[in-house]
Amino acid sequence: AQSVTQLGSHVSVSEGALVLLRCNYSSSVPPYLFWYVQYPNQGLQLLLKYTSAATLVKGINGFEAEFKKSETSFHLTKPSAHMSDAAEYFCAVSGGWDGANSKLTFGKGITLSVRP
Amino acid sequence: EAQVTQNPRYLITVTGKKLTVTCSQNMNHEYMSWYRQDPGLGLRQIYYSMNVEVTDKGDVPEGYKVSRKEKRNFPLILESPSPNQTSLYFCASSPPTGWSTDTQYFGPGTRLTVL
Numbered sequence: 001a002q003s004v005t006q007l008g009s010h011v012s013v014s015e016g017a018l019v020l021l022r023c024n025y026s027s028s029v030p031p032y033l034f035w036y037v038q039y040p041n042q043g044l045q046l047l048l049k050y051t052s053a054a055t056l057v058k059g060i061n062g063f064e065a066e067f068k069k070s071e072t073s074f075h076l077t078k079p080s081a082h083m084s085d086a087a088e089y090f091c092a093v094s095g096g097w098d099g100a101n102s103k104l105t106f107g108k109g110i111t112l113s114v115r116p
Numbered sequence: 117e118a119q120v121t122q123n124p125r126y127l128i129t130v131t132g133k134k135l136t137v138t139c140s141q142n143m144n145h146e147y148m149s150w151y152r153q154d155p156g157l158g159l160r161q162i163y164y165s166m167n168v169e170v171t172d173k174g175d176v177p178e179g180y181k182v183s184r185k186e187k188r189n190f191p192l193i194l195e196s197p198s199p200n201q202t203s204l205y206f207c208a209s210s211p212p213t214g215w216s217t218d219t220q221y222f223g224p225g226t227r228l229t230v231l
Contacts, residue, residue, distance in 0.1 A: 034219075036222075041224075042224060042225075043222040043223050044159075044206065045222075090159065103149070103161050103174060104151075104159070106151075106160070108157060108158045109158050
């Protein structure tokens with residue numbers, strides 16, 4: 001079984017500041033980890049994913065995340081926030097293949113606000 | 117354009133009135149899934165389908181039905197909706213390999229209110 005913990009429900013940063021969104025996972029098998037972004041009134045869009053190839057993963061819009069097995073973490077970062085980054089961010093885990101289901105287990109989501 | 121479409125996008129209905137939310141994808145994906153999103157709970161899987169005529173329950177299947185008669189379509193059926201099914205619903209699909217690393221592509225969502 002897998003689970004994802006996203007601490008806090010809301011993060012606020014100033015434009016130009018570092019964005020750090022935390023994600024910790026629990027998985028009984030080597031995990032595959034994803035970050036999705038949801039802009040207002042839209043569906044989820046993949047930001048990046050970790051599939052065991054490289055621990056530092058670069059995604060779209062300048063985001064990146066580092067897989068740290070020892071810390072069971074997959075935190076999302078961006079060096080400089082833009083106003084357009086304001087959205088809800090979901091971390092998700094897909095661990096192992098049960099023969100049928102590619103189910104994603106999502107965290108509760110974090111709302112990112114960017115102040116001018 | 118590769119996409120997952122859902123209809124309707126918004127729906128207000130009353131308790132007990134059967135409804136269907138349609139989902140269609142044009143990417144020839146074999147795997148499709150329905151999730152519901154509730155505040156503070158993230159997204160939870162309702163049902164999924166590996167291929168035509170192959171469906172199975174996710175984590176929160178109670179009160180829902182699905183069918184997969186064609187590869188591109190995966191409708192979600194609420195036979196007797198109740199207020200606790202008020203939620204934001206997302207359909208998703210992923211490529212045919214079916215491995216856990218596959219990216220899932222999400223539709224725009226359907227906001228359902230059951231009075």
